[in-house]
Amino acid sequence: MKFLTNSLAKKMWLTVTAAIIITILYSYFLSYLFYEKIYVENVRDSLLTEGRSLASEYQGGALTEDLRGKIEWYNSKSETEIFIVSNPRELSACLPFEIDYQTLIGKAEREELLKGNPVEKLGYEKRFDRKIMGVIMPLLDDNRLQGIIYLYVPLAKISEITRDFAYLWLAAAAVFTVISIILGTMLVKKLTKPLLDMKDAAEHVSKGYYDIHLNIDSKDEIGQLANAFNYMSSSIRKEDEKKRDFLANVSHELRTPISYVKGYSEALISGMEKSEEERQKYLQLILRESRRMERLVGDLLDLSKLESDEYKLEKMPLPLAQLIEDAIEKYKPILREKNVDLQYRLDPEVIINGDEGRIEQVIQNIMDNSIRYTAEGRISIRLSQERDQCLIEIEDTGIGISEEHLSKIKQRFYRVNKGRTRSDGGTGLGLAIAEKLVKLHQGELTVFSELNKGTKVRIMLPLLEIK
Amino acid sequence: MSKKMYWLFFLWIITAFLTSCSEKRQPAIPEDISFAATVNIKDMTISFVDLEKKELAADWAMEKPYTGALILPDNDSILLYGKQLETADLYSLKEGKLIDSWETGEGIVNGILLETNEIAFADQHLNKIRFFHLNGEEEKQVESEIDPLTLLESGEENKLFVLSFNHEKLGIIDLASKEKSGEFTIHPSAAGAWLNKRNGEIWIGGHGEGLDIEQNIHVYDEETGKLKKKIPAASMPINFLGQGNQVYVLSHGSNMLYKINESGEVAASVSIAANPFEMAFAADKLLVAGYDSNDLHVLEPENLKTLKSIKVGEGPFKIVIRESVK
Numbered sequence: 001m002k003f004l005t006n007s008l009a010k011k012m013w014l015t016v017t018a019a020i021i022i023t024i025l026y027s028y029f030l031s032y033l034f035y036e037k038i039y040v041e042n043v044r045d046s047l048l049t050e051g052r053s054l055a056s057e058y059q060g061g062a063l064t065e066d067l068r069g070k071i072e073w074y075n076s077k078s079e080t081e082i083f084i085v086s087n088p089r090e091l092s093a094c095l096p097f098e099i100d101y102q103t104l105i106g107k108a109e110r111e112e113l114l115k116g117n118p119v120e121k122l123g124y125e126k127r128f129d130r131k132i133m134g135v136i137m138p139l140l141d142d143n144r145l146q147g148i149i150y151l152y153v154p155l156a157k158i159s160e161i162t163r164d165f166a167y168l169w170l171a172a173a174a175v176f177t178v179i180s181i182i183l184g185t186m187l188v189k190k191l192t193k194p195l196l197d198m199k200d201a202a203e204h205v206s207k208g209y210y211d212i213h214l215n216i217d218s219k220d221e222i223g224q225l226a227n228a229f230n231y232m233s234s235s236i237r238k239e240d241e242k243k244r245d246f247l248a249n250v251s252h253e254l255r256t257p258i259s260y261v262k263g264y265s266e267a268l269i270s271g272m273e274k275s276e277e278e279r280q281k282y283l284q285l286i287l288r289e290s291r292r293m294e295r296l297v298g299d300l301l302d303l304s305k306l307e308s309d310e311y312k313l314e315k316m317p318l319p320l321a322q323l324i325e326d327a328i329e330k331y332k333p334i335l336r337e338k339n340v341d342l343q344y345r346l347d348p349e350v351i352i353n354g355d356e357g358r359i360e361q362v363i364q365n366i367m368d369n370s371i372r373y374t375a376e377g378r379i380s381i382r383l384s385q386e387r388d389q390c391l392i393e394i395e396d397t398g399i400g401i402s403e404e405h406l407s408k409i410k411q412r413f414y415r416v417n418k419g420r421t422r423s424d425g426g427t428g429l430g431l432a433i434a435e436k437l438v439k440l441h442q443g444e445l446t447v448f449s450e451l452n453k454g455t456k457v458r459i460m461l462p463l464l465e466i467k
Numbered sequence: 468m469s470k471k472m473y474w475l476f477f478l479w480i481i482t483a484f485l486t487s488c489s490e491k492r493q494p495a496i497p498e499d500i501s502f503a504a505t506v507n508i509k510d511m512t513i514s515f516v517d518l519e520k521k522e523l524a525a526d527w528a529m530e531k532p533y534t535g536a537l538i539l540p541d542n543d544s545i546l547l548y549g550k551q552l553e554t555a556d557l558y559s560l561k562e563g564k565l566i567d568s569w570e571t572g573e574g575i576v577n578g579i580l581l582e583t584n585e586i587a588f589a590d591q592h593l594n595k596i597r598f599f600h601l602n603g604e605e606e607k608q609v610e611s612e613i614d615p616l617t618l619l620e621s622g623e624e625n626k627l628f629v630l631s632f633n634h635e636k637l638g639i640i641d642l643a644s645k646e647k648s649g650e651f652t653i654h655p656s657a658a659g660a661w662l663n664k665r666n667g668e669i670w671i672g673g674h675g676e677g678l679d680i681e682q683n684i685h686v687y688d689e690e691t692g693k694l695k696k697k698i699p700a701a702s703m704p705i706n707f708l709g710q711g712n713q714v715y716v717l718s719h720g721s722n723m724l725y726k727i728n729e730s731g732e733v734a735a736s737v738s739i740a741a742n743p744f745e746m747a748f749a750a751d752k753l754l755v756a757g758y759d760s761n762d763l764h765v766l767e768p769e770n771l772k773t774l775k776s777i778k779v780g781e782g783p784f785k786i787v788i789r790e791s792v793k
Contacts, residue, residue: 062721087680088703088720093742094674096508096534096758096784097616097632097658097705101677111509114741114759143760144722144741 009192016184024173031169036162043133044120047151050080051118051137054149060141062086071149079153084139086147093145102126105136105148113138114145121152131155194222198229210237249413253296253428257289292427299429303412306436313355313440317464320390321346321383323356327363328381331371338371341378350383350390353464358437365430366394366457372426373455374398385463392459401449409447410435493563494525498543501791503749505756505763506536506547509782513547516763518750518790521775527563531556535785537578537586539601542789548575550591557603560789569603577615581642582622589615589629596629596640607645612636619660619669628669630657637671637692651692654685661707661714663729668695670714672704680720686731698731708746708753710768715753717746724755724771737771740764747786756783 054074057067063086075082085091090104091113104127109119113136121134134152138145194216201212212233216226264282273279305311324346335342352359370379377397384391401409405416413428431447438445443461496502501518511532517524533547539557548555548571555575557567574592581587585606586599594613598606612631615638619628626648627640635655641648659672667689675681683697684704703720713734716725719742726735740757743764747754752774753766761781765774 087678088742089675089678089680093719093759094703096744096782097674142741143757145759 007192008195009188012188012192013185016188017181020177020180020184024177028169028173032162032166035165039161040122040133043153044122044135047080047133047135047153048118050078050082051135051149051151054082054151055137055139058139058147061146063139063147080151081153082149082151084147084149086139091145091148104150109136110145113148114140114143116140123155125152128152128154191222194218194226198226201229201233205233205236210234210240246412249428250300253413254293257293257296260289261286261293296427296429299427299433302433303429303436306433306440311440313358315353315355318352318354318356318359319348320350320352320359320392320461321348323360324363324381324383324392327360328367331367334371335379338374339376340371340374342380343378344381344383346381346383347385347390350385351464352390352441352461354441354461359441362434362437362459363392363394365434366459368426368430370394370396370398370455370457377454386460388463388465389460390463392461393456394459395454395456397454400451400453400455401447402451406447406449409449410445491530491564493527493558495563496525496560498561499791500524501750502789503747503754503763504536504538504545504787504789505745505779505783506533506785506787507761507780507782508532508534508784509761510780512780513545514763514779514783516777516779518752518788521765521777523777523779526780534576535578536787537580538787538789539580540584542791545787546578546586548578548588550574550576555588567603569599571597577618579618579620581620581627583642587618587620587627589618591615596627598645609640609645609647611638611640611647612650617658617660619662621662621664623664628660628662630660630671632656632658637669637687651687653687653692654681656681657685658705659707659717661709661716662689663709663714665712665729670698670707672700672707672716672718674703674705674720684716684727684731696731698727700725700727700733706744706746708748710748715746715768717743717755719744719758722757724766726768726771735771737766737773739766739771739773740776744784745786747788749788749790754786754788756786758782758784 054071057070063084068084071082071084085104088094089101092103092105092107092110095107095110105113105119112119116138118138119136121132121136124131125134132152132154134150137149137151139147139149194214197214197216201214204212210233214226214230216223264286267273268279268282273282324344328342328344332342374396375398379394379396382393401416408414410431412432415428435445438459438461441461443459446458447455448458449455496515502515502524503518505514505516507514511529513527513529513533513536515524515526516522529547531552532549533552534549536548537546538544539546543560544566545558545560546555547558551573552575553570553573554568555571556565557569558564559566571588572592574590575588576591577589579587584601586601588597588599589611590597591614593608594611594615595608596611596615596618597608600606611629613634614632615629616632617630621628625642627642629638629640630653631638633656635652637651637653638647639649640646653671654673655676656674657671658674661670663670669687669689671685671687673681673685680702681704682699682701684700685697686695687693688695700716700718701721701723702718704716704718706717708715712729714727716727718725722738722740722743724737724739724743724746725733727733739755740762741760742758743755744758745756748768751768753768755764755766756762756779757764761779761783762776763779763783763786764776766772767774
């Protein structure tokens with residue numbers, strides 16, 4: 001039994017087959033019953049009609065030889081067995097005396113006949129030693145049962161007809177069963193094939209191959225499941241790719257400073273420097289690269305914290321204009337040095353509900369980028385109110401970003417110029433962290449840029465709701 | 468009403484209710500009417516026909532399948548019996564209620580009141596003739612042939628003739644000693660008998676055996692049991708009613724009533740009722756009950772002319788007569 005129930009296909013097949021067979025058997029017996037009933041009723045009706053017509057020949061009084069002769073003649077011509085009986089013994093006339101004799105009719109039948117009603121017989125009759133369908137017509141003279149006309153058809157004849165019907169039926173049923181089982185099997189296969197495919201695909205995925213795609217056209221539950229499966233596998237694949245990229249990026253970003261530190265420290269150990277000045281320069285380089293690594297690790301830590309669910313902002317009402325002003329204060333010397341003009345127009349009314357340190361980090365990250373990619377020209381900062389939101393715009397006249405890179409600029413470690421090193425000091429995580437933080441403040445960060453013209457970063461943040 | 472009174476009243480109501488349930492009363496039959504009562508086996512009733520008015524006086528619906536009855540000499544007690552019944556039940560006619568039950572056991576198919584004021588029952592379970600006193604006390608059992616049915620008393624000779632229904636035997640019991648005094652072989656399915664005293668003959672009818680229908684009365688020598696002759700009386704003569712030197716013979720197979728003299732000549736005959744089994748004399752009239760026609764025919768015994776037919780219950784099988792002396 002376990003062999004039969006260890007797969008869904010077999011179970012479905014068993015169910016379908018059982019349903020087909022039960023339906024066929026049920027309909028067979030039902031139609032057989034109806035057929036027999038209709039046929040038997042038909043025979044009974046014709047026997048009754050025949051009997052009534054024959055009984056109408058009886059004119060009362062004792063049964064005459066003439067009547068007997070007529071019945072005998074009719075019997076010889078008819079397919080029905082017909083006979084006339086007047087023997088009171090056969091008619092159970094002696095019944096109260098309990099005569100030891102198998103009479104043709106019984107007590108109840110005699111009573112029915114005495115009322116003038118015909119009696120019907122269906123089934124085995126000991127007298128004829130066979131199954132019959134019969135009708136007994138009373139020949140009543142007033143209230144005397146003078147005789148009966150007994151008409152019957154052996155049931156064998158009826159069952160012969162029903163047997164023909166049964167053979168035909170069984171043959172048709174057999175063909176139908178075979179066809180239905182074949183079709184059912186095909187249907188079951190069609191239904192379960194996508195499931196098998198999905199099982200194989202899931203096994204494939206669990207082995208680490210995410211390149212699977214199920215081609216299932218149906219729109220039903222199985223089709224929906226397959227689509228969900230495809231979506232799931234492609235998500236896993238993307239996530240996996242992201243992870244690989246990230247690891248590759250991290251190791252790549254770390255390799256450069258490490259090789260600097262390694263190379264210069266080796267040079268110092270082996271005494272390759274020619275002067276004290278050169279030694280100082282090497283040490284400066286090692287320090288710079290170490291700081292860079294520190295920054296990088298710090299940013300990575302920040303990012304992983306921001307991505308985890310337990311990261312909590314310490315929100316408070318913040319006058320944003322003051323905050324921005326303080327943040328840009330420290331950039332003024334370097335801007336002056338680079339000869340970049342700084343303009344700002346800040347609406348002092350803007351107050352948001354935010355984490356002071358984090359918002360400052362956002363401004364810094366964006367400012368760092370702007371300063372890094374702006375050789376000359378200007379950086380302008382604007383803070384304004386727009387309905388229930390505040391708008392921070394930081395615009396520069398730097399090198400800008402081409403359209404093809406613009407959409408990926410917020411990804412971690414994304415670099416417009418793959419060949420460029422991090423000599424500019426960025427970690428490649430600033431914008432990603434900034435966007436994460438803005439999102440945590442239910443805000444939005446958008447970057448607009450045009451190559452060689454400049455870049456504009458727009459930050460929308462919800463204003464503090466004053467209740 | 469005090470509490471005690473209330474309870475007494477309540478008890479009285481309960482008693483009245485319970486008695487009405489346990490003791491079913493039948494319509495009373497006044498002492499001063501003469502009647503013929505038919506025991507109707509199809510609908511389990513007893514029909515009382517007033518002989519003077521020639522109309523139905525009362526119907527008793529019974530709860531047991533009685534097949535026969537006897538009126539006891541007190542003219543008020545009717546003893547009812549049946550083959551399937553454990554008891555023979557005695558009812559008072561004027562009170563219409565059960566007054567006694569005799570523990571007879573099953574198998575009683577026929578009973579007659581003997582001239583000695585004893586009752587003889589034919590018991591087909593024990594295959595015995597059982598004699599009872601009128602108080603219900605059983606006096607004696609006498610072995611009979613298997614399936615005793617017809618009982619015929621010869622008062623003069625103090626004999627009881629017992630006809631076995633299926634076993635072709637006639638047994639003779641001496642009523643003085645209540646011992647079996649003889650037997651002889653008769654025809655099968657015998658039913659109904661008449662003692663033709665003048666010729667020393669016993670006339671016996673019957674249903675016939677198997678498919679054969681009895682067409683004749685078999686006449687046997689009373690002493691030797693020799694078959695003397697057959698008298699045609701088609702068909703199935705099963706009841707005899709002697710009156711002087713002639714006998715009325717009822718043939719249920721052909722619904723015929725014959726009036727035959729002692730030499731066997733048919734003096735009169737008539738087609739009567741439907742499947743008649745039983746007849747009786749009452750008030751100089753002949754009564755014939757039609758088992759299938761559910762009626763009682765009153766005939767003039769002389770010319771067999773029907774005077775009246777009265778509807779009774781279904782399947783009248785036995786007639787008993789009470790002629791009021793008042």
